[in-house]
Amino acid sequence: MSQNERNKLIKKLEKDRGSTVICYLTSLRPGIPASMAEDQVRVLFDHLLRLPERPVEKLDVFLCSNGGSGTVPWRLVSLFREFSKSFNVLIPYRAYSAATMLALGADEVIMHPFGELGPIDPTVANEFNPKEEGTGRSLGISVEDVQAYVNFIKTTVGITHEDELVQAVGILANKVHPLALGNVERFLAQSRMIARKIMKTRHDRFDDHVIDEIVENMASKLYFHGHPINRSEARKELGLTNVNDASEEQERLLWELYCAYEAELKNDKAWNPGADLQSMSAPSSGGEKEKEYTLLHAIIESVPLMSRYETKRRFREVPIPNAPPGQTGIVEQVLTQEWTHSEASEAEAEQESSS
DSSP: OOHHHHHHHHHHHHHHHTSEEEEEEEOOOTTOOOOBOHHHHHHHHHHHHTSSSSSBSOEEEEEEBOOBOTTHHHHHHHHHHHHBSSEEEEESSEEOTHHHHHHHTOSEEEEOTTOEEOOOOOEEOOTTSOBOTTTOOBOOEEHHHHHHHHHIIIIISOOOOHHHHHHHHHHHHHHSOHHHHHHHHHHHHHHHHHHHHHHTTSSSOOOHHHHHHHHHHHHHSSOOTTOOBOHHHHHHTTOOTTEEEOOHHHHHHHHHHHHHHHHHHTTTSOOOHHHHHHHSOOOTTOSOOEEEEEEEEEEEEOSSEEEEEEEEEEEEEEEOTTOOTTOEEEEEEEEEEEEEEEEOOHHHHHHHHHO
């Protein structure tokens, strides 16, 4: 679907909602690295600067993401509050982790029947984290996994003696660097602090004890970071009173627009460069098999402007020293990584100004 065709859908959604809509999506495509990140805040600011007035009466953010940096939601909520009298989030499908944090700060969250929120417990990565064997890639540590290990020792196994508990924690510290464990605690505290600050920006002001209960439920009591929260559970079990069902027309528009982005991001097609290289014939001139890809990681779009974050990558199959014959490895080279921006067409702009 072209930019102009998506604009027509966005305008229909704006008319139905009586709002200005900005679409913010990170790739859900299997195998593609994509997350909410600091560079996206700057791009969203460019879109906010193009709003017809400041503040607009009603700003809707069409949101779809698996999450990302825990500080991004606070920066975005602060910006959205600067540029709107009412800030809302529209969820057609998945808004996990940091995306859920962003939704916690909205005056209203409109959820499609297929829409999902998720827990806000962070997964922490730093230089002290354990490494994956073979690749050396730093592994993320789930805050809830660490807490679950301690609870398992104390509750399930029934170890309560201080010396035995110290020994159990020592076993964990031998596998995971103590500074990485300390970082886990710091990130959990930060996640809860940001969630509280975000919720206090909402128009339906909650008492502190209500906010604390919601944050505790979202951060620690769902047990599994991938737990999908539907709109009924969000309202009835988690106390998210800002969550509302999409109307019949909004359901249709939200899903049609999501499907357009799903096709653009290729969310329904797993990306596997290793399998691609294996299926290729060896070059007739000899040498190594290689293939280049242009990957789309994030989209930010409003009626005046379309922004895309893409990387161009080259993958090459190479022999592994001292490995059995036929066993190869893959070398990845990032050639370019950048945001590109395209204005609405002149015809579209003229139509907008005359309407």
